[in-house]
Amino acid sequence: MMKTLDRARTKRVAALVLLAFALVARTAAPAPAAAKAEKLSPPQGWVAPDRQRAIERAHENVPFVSQVKDECFVCRQQRLRNEGYGIDDITDACFLLDSPIIKKRSDQYMPVRFMHSKHAAALNDCTVCHHLRPADPQGKETSRCVACHRQAFDPRHPDRVGLKAAYHLRCIGCHEQMHKGPVDCLGCHDKNVPDHNRLVELPDHPKPSQVTVECLRCHKRQGREMLKTAHWLWRGNSAYTMGRRKEVQSGKGTNAVNNF
Amino acid sequence: MRLNRRGFFKVVGAAGVAVAGTGQNAGAWHSKAPKDPYGCLVDLTRCIGCRKCEEACNRVNRLPPPELPFDDPTVLDTRRRPTDKAYTVVNRYYTGKLDERSKLVPTFVKIQCMHCQDPACVSACIVGALTKKENGAVHYDVGKCIGCRYCMVACPFEIPAYEYYDPITPRVMKCTFCYERISKQGGLPGCAEICPVEALTFGKRSTLLEVARKRIKQDPARYLDHIYGEKELGGTSWMYISGEPFESVGFRPLPAEPIPRLTETIQHSLFSYLWSPALLFALLGGLMWSTHKKQNTSEKGGES
Numbered sequence A: 001m002m003k004t005l006d007r008a009r010t011k012r013v014a015a016l017v018l019l020a021f022a023l024v025a026r027t028a029a030p031a032p033a034a035a036k037a038e039k040l041s042p043p044q045g046w047v048a049p050d051r052q053r054a055i056e057r058a059h060e061n062v063p064f065v066s067q068v069k070d071e072c073f074v075c076r077q078q079r080l081r082n083e084g085y086g087i088d089d090i091t092d093a094c095f096l097l098d099s100p101i102i103k104k105r106s107d108q109y110m111p112v113r114f115m116h117s118k119h120a121a122a123l124n125d126c127t128v129c130h131h132l133r134p135a136d137p138q139g140k141e142t143s144r145c146v147a148c149h150r151q152a153f154d155p156r157h158p159d160r161v162g163l164k165a166a167y168h169l170r171c172i173g174c175h176e177q178m179h180k181g182p183v184d185c186l187g188c189h190d191k192n193v194p195d196h197n198r199l200v201e202l203p204d205h206p207k208p209s210q211v212t213v214e215c216l217r218c219h220k221r222q223g224r225e226m227l228k229t230a231h232w233l234w235r236g237n238s239a240y241t242m243g244r245r246k247e248v249q250s251g252k253g254t255n256a257v258n259n260f
Numbered sequence B: 001m002r003l004n005r006r007g008f009f010k011v012v013g014a015a016g017v018a019v020a021g022t023g024q025n026a027g028a029w030h031s032k033a034p035k036d037p038y039g040c041l042v043d044l045t046r047c048i049g050c051r052k053c054e055e056a057c058n059r060v061n062r063l064p065p066p067e068l069p070f071d072d073p074t075v076l077d078t079r080r081r082p083t084d085k086a087y088t089v090v091n092r093y094y095t096g097k098l099d100e101r102s103k104l105v106p107t108f109v110k111i112q113c114m115h116c117q118d119p120a121c122v123s124a125c126i127v128g129a130l131t132k133k134e135n136g137a138v139h140y141d142v143g144k145c146i147g148c149r150y151c152m153v154a155c156p157f158e159i160p161a162y163e164y165y166d167p168i169t170p171r172v173m174k175c176t177f178c179y180e181r182i183s184k185q186g187g188l189p190g191c192a193e194i195c196p197v198e199a200l201t202f203g204k205r206s207t208l209l210e211v212a213r214k215r216i217k218q219d220p221a222r223y224l225d226h227i228y229g230e231k232e233l234g235g236t237s238w239m240y241i242s243g244e245p246f247e248s249v250g251f252r253p254l255p256a257e258p259i260p261r262l263t264e265t266i267q268h269s270l271f272s273y274l275w276s277p278a279l280l281f282a283l284l285g286g287l288m289w290s291t292h293k294k295q296n297t298s299e300k301g302g303e304s
Helices: A002-028 A030-040 A049-058 A073-083 A100-105 A116-123 A163-178 A208-218 A220-226 B005-026 B052-060 B073-077 B120-124 B150-154 B179-183 B190-194 B205-218 B259-303
Strands: A094-097 A112-115 B038-043 B089-098 B104-111 B130-132 B138-140 B200-204 B238-241
Touching: A049 A094, A094 A116, A100 A163, A112 A116, A208 A220, B038 B205, B052 B089, B052 B190, B073 B089, B120 B130, B120 B150, B120 B259, B190 B200, B200 B205, B205 B238
Parallel strands: B038 B238
Antiparallel strands: A094 A112, B038 B200, B089 B104, B130 B138
16 A cells, blocks of 8 residues: 555656756757747648648539439438438548638638538437438438539529528527527638738838838727727726836826837 | 580589599509519528628628628617618517527518619609619619609608718618629629528519528428518518518518509599699689679679
8 A cells, every 4th residue: 555655656756857857948948949849830831631631622523413302301310310321421520611602702701610520429410411312312312512502592493592501501500509609700710811911011120100000001990999998098006017016107098108 | 605604614524524534544553563673582580680781782882981890799789770871781679589598589680772663762753863673673863863852751661861961962872782783694782692691582583482482381480471572562672581570570561552553643643634734724714704704794884
């Protein structure tokens, strides 16, 4: 009994010593660590293989399904269960919902990264999304969304929603129903921020005031809002700043030098 | 020939009846609705209130930037109407419907010009600045407009707005149905193009009616069996389907009769062949003649 306790203690001590060493090494020699990190970061333009695959997949040409099988939802659910469709049949864990069909009309946000496997594992029911199958018996049981849902308002298939709406209706509808997952734009999408390298026009060594002016050229509203924030109007003492708790009169509202 | 008072009224009365009869025949009201217009179907059960339609409308029509940004959700706290700076607005209604967690479920309603099949504003416009186009749009021509704002009074949906702040060149402002855009092959209105959930479906009006009927039939629990705009005021190009009663989400019940039917019938039966002014002047003339005659005889009597 004592022996095991002792062993545990020595282990713990050893771990602590190692941790201390690691900390000392990190603080003592930051330069080599930085160099290592640089070495580890991917080279410019490198894309992770699964992401590359997702991008390619998003741009693949999928044959159009014009006719779908007339089948009740429960029959389909039961049949797929009987045939044993499940997570094992998934080929790609993650998709990038970045079809050119959507891009053609609007390009407001970055494409959604959809975790196919994760959703499949959580639901354990393919028919929630793969709600119909092609009428052609040779067709795939779980066709992609884009096989049926293409451009919006197709007069040949007026009752079929477009791809963008199909995604949104299915995702938001399900998330709302299950009280799980995001239902707002930025919950799934990243903002499609334009490349500011092209937009910003500044001399080589700009003054701080020049930078502010340049930002305000487009972000006027944010500038006005900033003037109403505590950051700008602060006059009290800095309760949470070490060493300045009692000193009052410093801040943007009073005596700050860079008060532009 | 001597015309006494009784004779005079007989003649005038007969003429009046005859003219009124022909007038009614000539003035029988015909709908001037386009045969195969475009339309838009708004599915209120789909709308998520993101206001992207407002944003797209603002961009497409080059309207001035709004006071509050389009992603500010507090805008929905007040009920709004389309203005001269916003052709379309989304309002939020709580009808008392609860979800399974006893939270109120909002219904979002996008409003804009309904582009009536027989628009009251077009009928009211005295200079023809407003016209109903073949593709369904109620089009406003600023060059013809004299700023009388009869269209604003006539509109049963209270849609047209006016640039009151501009003293020199004010315009009537209302949804254009993106007339230029939809005139092009494959063109879409800005709002319908951007809608992320296809709460707005653009297409031929006849097709949309079929789509709407199919949706209601396939999911009768989700929808009320009423397509607002199918029959209202003789039909509108923009139509709505909803899961909540239309009265509870800001739509007023309207008759199936197009508004211009009554007003134009009155107008045309009163003024066809100018019979009513002719009658009026005939009556006045008759009155003058008879009184003048009486005066003449009395004067003559006075002299003798």
